Amino acid sequence: MASLRSFSLFKPFTVLSTFPLVMSDSAGNLASLYSLSTSTSFPFPSATLSGAEAQSHIVSKWSLSKGRIQDGPKNIAFVNDPFPSSGASSTGPVLQVTYGKGSYSHDTGGTQFENLWNTTDGSAFQSMMLSYEIAFDQGFEWVKGGKLPGLRGGPNATGCSGGNQPNGRDCFSARLMWRKDGAGEVYGYLQAPNSLCKEKSVTCNSDFGISISRGSFTFAAGQWNRVTLLVQLNDPVDVANGNLQLYFNDVQVVSQQDLQFRTSSKVNANGLFFSTFFGGDPSIRLHVYVSNQAF
Numbered sequence: 001m002a003s004l005r006s007f008s009l010f011k012p013f014t015v016l017s018t019f020p021l022v023m024s025d026s027a028g029n030l031a032s033l034y035s036l037s038t039s040t041s042f043p044f045p046s047a048t049l050s051g052a053e054a055q056s057h058i059v060s061k062w063s064l065s066k067g068r069i070q071d072g073p074k075n076i077a078f079v080n081d082p083f084p085s086s087g088a089s090s091t092g093p094v095l096q097v098t099y100g101k102g103s104y105s106h107d108t109g110g111t112q113f114e115n116l117w118n119t120t121d122g123s124a125f126q127s128m129m130l131s132y133e134i135a136f137d138q139g140f141e142w143v144k145g146g147k148l149p150g151l152r153g154g155p156n157a158t159g160c161s162g163g164n165q166p167n168g169r170d171c172f173s174a175r176l177m178w179r180k181d182g183a184g185e186v187y188g189y190l191q192a193p194n195s196l197c198k199e200k201s202v203t204c205n206s207d208f209g210i211s212i213s214r215g216s217f218t219f220a221a222g223q224w225n226r227v228t229l230l231v232q233l234n235d236p237v238d239v240a241n242g243n244l245q246l247y248f249n250d251v252q253v254v255s256q257q258d259l260q261f262r263t264s265s266k267v268n269a270n271g272l273f274f275s276t277f278f279g280g281d282p283s284i285r286l287h288v289y290v291s292n293q294a295f
Helices: 027-033 051-061
Strands: 008-010 076-079 094-099 111-116 127-136 145-153 172-179 183-189 210-218 224-232 242-248 251-259 269-276 286-291
Touching: 027 127, 027 224, 051 076, 127 145, 127 269, 145 183, 145 224, 172 210, 172 224, 172 269, 183 242, 183 251, 210 242, 210 251
Parallel strands: none
Antiparallel strands: 008 127, 076 094, 094 286, 111 269, 127 224, 127 286, 145 172, 145 269, 172 183, 183 210, 224 242, 242 251
């Protein structure tokens, strides 16, 4: 499997009225299929970096919103690929995120920052796709679970996480998450219209986010896992016709349609929500690694 070395954030200007069913494909081919014509790459350094140097690289080279890392700046570093024999072809550094022993929230491990995008002509993004590769320490303690990077949108850049529920006019978010034994899912803060919460693949929680297709794929420790997340907002805003797709190692594992990400045209797809933290109190210090490729 090819190594990914920079975030791929594909940004179209229209929502498709029908959703192609593609069971297996690469992120680049999916971008073409969904007419995602704009792409952005986040550069990784050519040498390992730690401490203030790693933080400075992310803030300046990745053009972070508000010019800062919101949580856990000391928990990031750029290190040599820990799993070069698992299919990675490049020798460049990868991003390492640390969770301390006993970590259970973004206050005690992991990191969080955002990169929200604007178009040169002032138009809004109605669809967005994010592709990256992630690895977990060999022998990773999954415990109860943890959050992983995804996408977000809407004028409220601080809501739609940590139990802050969306009202349809402020924001949405769609992140990945691991659960016990590495079971994967999409974890969303979005509206729950009609009978969404009655679907077998959906678990709703009035205090937190909505779990979509929990256990439809499983993260493997000690090697690279590729994920590609696609969000297409509902249009018109009063109709639940949004689309969410997830590909794991280029195979479709989540296809959730009839979603309502918003009830207002002020909510659009904005960009990267790099939010990762532990939710289960590991007994040892642990790491995840992120490596990406632009298409």
